[in-house]
Amino acid sequence: MILLVDLCYEKNSLSHYEFVHPIASHLNSSGFVCRITHFTDVTRDALDLYDKIILCGTALKDNYYAERLELFSWMKDCDKPVFGICAGMQIISAVFGGKIVPQPSIGLERIKIIRDSPLFGEPREIEGYHLHNFGVTLPEDFLLLAGNRGVVEAFWHGVRPIFGIIFHPEVRNRWILARFANL
Amino acid sequence: MLFSGGKDSVFACHRAMEKNEVACLITLVSENEDSYMFHTPNVRCTDLQAKAMGLPLLSWPTCGEKEEELQDLEAAIVEARERYCIQGVVTGAIESVYQAARVQKICRSLDLWCFNPLWQIDQMEYLRLLLSEGFRVIISGVFACPFDSSWLGAELTNDRIEELATLQKKYQINPSGEGGELETFVLDGPLFKKRIEILKASKSYDSYRGRFDIKEMRLVEK
Numbered sequence: 517m518i519l520l521v522d523l524c525y526e527k528n529s530l531s532h533y534e535f536v537h538p539i540a541s542h543l544n545s546s547g548f549v550c551r552i553t554h555f556t557d558v559t560r561d562a563l564d565l566y567d568k569i570i571l572c573g574t575a576l577k578d579n580y581y582a583e584r585l586e587l588f589s590w591m592k593d594c595d596k597p598v599f600g601i602c603a604g605m606q607i608i609s610a611v612f613g614g615k616i617v618p619q620p621s622i623g624l625e626r627i628k629i630i631r632d633s634p635l636f637g638e639p640r641e642i643e644g645y646h647l648h649n650f651g652v653t654l655p656e657d658f659l660l661l662a663g664n665r666g667v668v669e670a671f672w673h674g675v676r677p678i679f680g681i682i683f684h685p686e687v688r689n690r691w692i693l694a695r696f697a698n699l
Numbered sequence: 700m701l702f703s704g705g706k707d708s709v710f711a712c713h714r715a716m717e718k719n720e721v722a723c724l725i726t727l728v729s730e731n732e733d734s735y736m737f738h739t740p741n742v743r744c745t746d747l748q749a750k751a752m753g754l755p756l757l758s759w760p761t762c763g764e765k766e767e768e769l770q771d772l773e774a775a776i777v778e779a780r781e782r783y784c785i786q787g788v789v790t791g792a793i794e795s796v797y798q799a800a801r802v803q804k805i806c807r808s809l810d811l812w813c814f815n816p817l818w819q820i821d822q823m824e825y826l827r828l829l830l831s832e833g834f835r836v837i838i839s840g841v842f843a844c845p846f847d848s849s850w851l852g853a854e855l856t857n858d859r860i861e862e863l864a865t866l867q868k869k870y871q872i873n874p875s876g877e878g879g880e881l882e883t884f885v886l887d888g889p890l891f892k893k894r895i896e897i898l899k900a901s902k903s904y905d906s907y908r909g910r911f912d913i914k915e916m917r918l919v920e921k
Contacts, residue, residue, distance in 0.1 A: 530718040530789070530814045538819035545821070576803060577787075577812050622807065623800040645796060647803060686819050687796065 518543060518550045518697060519558075519566040523574050523581040523603045527554040535573045538686040539601075539693060548697045555581060560590045568597045568697065571604025573684055576622070576649055578603075585610050597677035599635075599696045602648050605671070605680030609652035612673070619651030619667065627669050627683060629662045634699055635672065635679045635692065636661060644669070644683030651682055700724050700789045701772075701802070702756070704745040706829055706836045706855070707791030707817055707875070709885040712752070713832070714816040715789045716890055722783040723755045724748075725775050729763035741839050741884050741913050751891045751918055757782065773805045780809070787812025793820060793877045822875040823867075826860045833889050837897075839911045840882035841904075845870055848904040850881065851911040884913070893918040 663669030685692035702724035749756035761771035806813035836855040887894035899915035
């Protein structure tokens with residue numbers, strides 16, 4: 517079972533239809549079982565129930581999650597595959613010593629995948645949907661998968677199956693969700 | 700709430716009212732029938748829908764030309780903020796990155812929240828949800844092959860939804876019509892205090908393009 521962590525400003529918010537439901541719907545229709553939990557309700561014990569964890573995105577103005585980073589300390593010693601989307605990537609970066617930095621971008625952009633990985637496969641260019649006010653710096657020991665050091669589009673822990681992407685895979689790149697779910 | 704009177708904006712408004720307070724509806728009345736951003740058939744009828752829902756309507760003119768209409772949209776949102784102190788904007792966008800990104804950019808420039816509660820929804824599931832939640836929707840325009848004139852004014856029913864599923868497989872149409880294949884008008888729904896009854900309408904149709912123009916309608920107690 518996959519845990520979808522809702523990072524929106526409150527439980528069952530109007531935003532969760534936009535940032536959590538499309539991911540749940542796609543994974544369900546691909547045969548994966550998911551459960552949605554708001555980030556304020558995630559506990560270390562509850563994580564035992566799940567095989568994989570996805571941290572979903574938030575609305576452009578919604579940065580409440582960044583004020584509650586202490587709630588994500590479980591990630592430091594979590595041995596399960598974790599996938600952070602946009603806000604989720606920002607949290608992974610901050611938890612592992614990187615920084616959340618102002619870097620606004622809205623709309624479709626060319627994404628240059630520069631490294632082979634279980635998440636993307638071979639290097640190539642794709643088009644991805646950006647919707648963020650903040651980007652990240654690459655945490656130490658993380659591998660850059662897409663973009664460049666100035667604009668990190670995707671990263672991988674390298675040793676552990678922890679991935680982050682700043683663009684939204686639920687828009688035109690649902691194959692990325694399926695690849696993560698099949699890891 | 701950006702409001703065209705079609706099923707997507709009405710359903711998005713329903714979702715918004717379940718979670719937050721909707722301060723007003725904003726309708727952009729486009730002079731261009733082929734507007735990139737704004738649904739046009741029967742858009743002048745949104746005032747009766749607003750009355751049926753008990754919400755104020757801000758009706759704003761736009762020339763409907765590609766980039767100027769975005770400036771008109773921004774002006775309408777600014778006006779709504781002044782009149783109703785809105786903190787955010789809700790849209791009925793489903794798939795269109797073109798529409799969604801532009802509204803997101805306007806909201807960012809005005810420091811407003813932006814909500815798209817139908818974003819990336821499974822379209823067949825959504826059409827069935829409309830019926831199960833009690834919405835009454837008619838087809839107010841068709842703009843693509845293979846839609847014939849029988850669709851004009853027809854109510855969205857389970858049979859029509861199954862037909863759309865078949866057409867999606869055969870012609871790759873977008874079943875909810877977000878690609879501009881068809882337009883809709885909502886007569887009733889759970890957020891309507893009164894329902895709309897159409898008294899007089901006319902159809903025009905030629906070569907897979909047609910409109911169902913509502914000439915007279917009234918509110919009826921539910």
